Amino acid sequence: MSLAEKQSSSNDLSDTIEASEFYFARGWTDGLPVIPPTKDSVQAMLDSVGREAGEEVAFIANRQTRITAEKVAVNAVMAGCKPSYMPVVVAALEAISDPLWGYHGPATSTGGSAVFMLVNGPIARMLDINSGDNLFGPGWRANATIGRAVRLVMRNVINTLPGKLDRSTLGHPGKFTYCIAENEAESPWPPVHVERGFSPEQNAVTVFAALAPHQIYNQLSNTAEDVLTTMADNMRISSSVTRQPQYVVLVAGEHMQIIAGDGWSKTDIKRFLFAHTESSVAHLKRTKRISGEILPQDEKTMRPLVQTPEDIIIVAAGGRAGAFSAFIPGWGSKVTSQSVTKEIRQP
Amino acid sequence: MSKGITVFDPTTTPKEQPLRYASRPATLQGRKVGLVDNTKINSDKLLLKIGKILEEQHGVQGMLLRRKRNSGVPAHDEILNELGAECDVMIAGVGD
Numbered sequence: 001m002s003l004a005e006k007q008s009s010s011n012d013l014s015d016t017i018e019a020s021e022f023y024f025a026r027g028w029t030d031g032l033p034v035i036p037p038t039k040d041s042v043q044a045m046l047d048s049v050g051r052e053a054g055e056e057v058a059f060i061a062n063r064q065t066r067i068t069a070e071k072v073a074v075n076a077v078m079a080g081c082k083p084s085y086m087p088v089v090v091a092a093l094e095a096i097s098d099p100l101w102g103y104h105g106p107a108t109s110t111g112g113s114a115v116f117m118l119v120n121g122p123i124a125r126m127l128d129i130n131s132g133d134n135l136f137g138p139g140w141r142a143n144a145t146i147g148r149a150v151r152l153v154m155r156n157v158i159n160t161l162p163g164k165l166d167r168s169t170l171g172h173p174g175k176f177t178y179c180i181a182e183n184e185a186e187s188p189w190p191p192v193h194v195e196r197g198f199s200p201e202q203n204a205v206t207v208f209a210a211l212a213p214h215q216i217y218n219q220l221s222n223t224a225e226d227v228l229t230t231m232a233d234n235m236r237i238s239s240s241v242t243r244q245p246q247y248v249v250l251v252a253g254e255h256m257q258i259i260a261g262d263g264w265s266k267t268d269i270k271r272f273l274f275a276h277t278e279s280s281v282a283h284l285k286r287t288k289r290i291s292g293e294i295l296p297q298d299e300k301t302m303r304p305l306v307q308t309p310e311d312i313i314i315v316a317a318g319g320r321a322g323a324f325s326a327f328i329p330g331w332g333s334k335v336t337s338q339s340v341t342k343e344i345r346q347p
Numbered sequence: 348m349s350k351g352i353t354v355f356d357p358t359t360t361p362k363e364q365p366l367r368y369a370s371r372p373a374t375l376q377g378r379k380v381g382l383v384d385n386t387k388i389n390s391d392k393l394l395l396k397i398g399k400i401l402e403e404q405h406g407v408q409g410m411l412l413r414r415k416r417n418s419g420v421p422a423h424d425e426i427l428n429e430l431g432a433e434c435d436v437m438i439a440g441v442g443d
Contacts, residue, residue, distance in 0.1 A: 008355040019354050028357050036354040062421065064364060074357045105419030156357040336417040 008070060010039075023078070028156055030148065030176060034078035045073035048083035049090050050347030057090055058097035060158055062104045067093055071157045072149075079149035084127060085142055088179075088205055089149045091344040092117050095207040096150070098340045105336045106209030107160050111240075112168030113331030115150055116210035116248065117179040118315060120193035121203030123344055124181035131181040132253075133319035136174075136213055147177025172212040180317055186253070187316030188260035195266065196341045203344035208248055208313070209331040211239055218255070219323035224262035227255050228269060231325060232276035235305060238329050241279065241289050242303065245330030246311040246339055249273065252318025255325045270309035277305035307334055372435060376406035381434035383422050384414040394438060 013019045019036035023029050035041070046053060051069035058067045069090075076089050096103055096115060106113045119129050130140040138144065154160040162168065168175075182191045184200075193204035218230040231249065239245060249269070251259060259269065282298035284290040306312055311334060318325065331337060372378060380401055382394040391412060398410040411433050413426040422439070430437055 008357070010353050010355050012353050014351050016352065019352055022354070023357075036352060037357065038352065038354060042355060065359065068359070071357060071359055074355045078357060099420075102417075102419045105417070109419075152357065157359045159358075332419075333417075336419045 008074060027161075028152075029078070030151060030155065032176075034152075035080050037074045037077035041077045042070065042073045044083045045076050045081070045086045046070065048086040048347075049345075051090075058093045060097050060103050061099070063158055065158050067097070067153060067157050072153055075152040075156055076145075076149040079152050080141065080145040081149050082127075082141070082145075085146050085149070087203075087344045087346050088117075088119060088123065088127070088146050089153075091205045091342045092146070092150050092207055093153060095205060095340040095342040096154075098342075100338045101207060101209065101340045102337045103158070106331045107154060107158070108165055108167055109332065110167050110169045111211075111331050112171045112175075113209040113211060113337075114172060114174035114178045115147070115154075116174065116208040116328060117147055117150070118192060118206040118208070118248075119146075119179065119181045119203070119344070120184065120191045120206070121198070121344065122201065123203035123346075124184070129179065129181035131183040131317045135180045135317055135319075136178075143179050144177050147174075147179035150179075151175060151177065174210065174212055178210065180315075182315050183317045186320075187256070189266045189314070189316055192313060192315060193341055198341070198343065203346070204341050205344055206313075206339055206341040208246065208328070208339040209337040210248065211329045211331060213250070213326045213328050214238060215324050215326050217324055222258055224259040224264040224268075225272070227258055227325075228272050229276065231327065232273050235273065235327050235329075236277045236279060237287075238305075238327070240329075240332070241305070242284060243333040244305065244307050244311075244335075245333050245337075246313065247306060247330060248313045248315055248328040248339075250315050250317050250326040250328070252322065252325045253320035254323050256316055266314040267309070269314050270312045273312050274304060274306065274309040278302040279305070313339060374406070375401060375436065377408050378406075378435035379409040379411065379433065380407050381430035381437040382410055382412040383426070383430070383437060383439035384412055385418045385439070386415055387418055397438060 016036050020033045023034050053070035055069045056066050057069050057072050127142045129142040160166045184191045198204050216231050216234045218227050221227050281301040282294050285294045380398055384391045401407040415422050
């Protein structure tokens, strides 16, 4: 279907300023101004993925909502994406429609998660997706607009409106955008998409229903074990603790050098963190995270933070300078939502 | 007056599908109630309490509690088929 046969209704306005106000007035923005989607800009988005306007990109089963290529294109233009970003946006939407991600839970829950997106493969460097200094901050068009486009599709196409379908108690700034790349150029480890069965030359995006990033600090240590001991201590009581979601751990430059210098692999990191983030049932009961009377055996009965070491996703990313890394707790539990990786396809 | 820019609507609407309510029995007297636990904390306790009230005050005879796989998905076929075969009415839709 060409744009001439488009499903989207159009409106004639005097200029971009009027158009911007028009979108605000209809509740079609995330609170920031949008780029008015015109026929040519929407068509350029469609051309970049070789999709027809009416073609289905994804289907959200429990919302009974078809996401068409044209609607993705319209929202991607509004977000400020370049056409070259569109394949990443499409792959991310395919991923959040996967039953394993389970759209209804993370998108609507009072728990208030965002769609964390990790881009791997050569496309991350081609599109200049930030994987280094200040990667969660402003300043990179790709990081800012790819995540924003996905959120605008959630809002405008899947009707995930704050206070209505999206019942987040608090939410967090990652709901504006939460898109980064792995620092594959400087990482000593296999990237996440390769761990998940893709080749290094393939492009992929991993989506993860995520709470906000938590920064950890260790400027005293020069061994992998010491750095990760601090990380584990920060992680141990985080998120909803007892529900066993997945976690992302971002290992930034200085810590990456120390940990890799000790010869530790990503698997070593996962195993260490898994072993050192468990809590005793007694502690969880004492701090009212589990109900019930504390029994003598509870002091020695340990509950892991996650189900398995593989539920800790290690990402090499962040600036070279500074003794900081971060962890990102997942929303809810692994039973209700899992991270999903999809190939980014280009025509 | 000529206009300078034509812009597109970014929204869509869900696919419409016909929904049909199950017929309601005139009375709960002698009926068996199915309870769908959505896995939220205490949802089973709340449902069993409701079931007990229905037994004591409305003549319900028997309850069957079954648990969904998680709160974010519809009840799966296995429990739907069992509840459908065993029960006359069902209670679901427990929030936080």
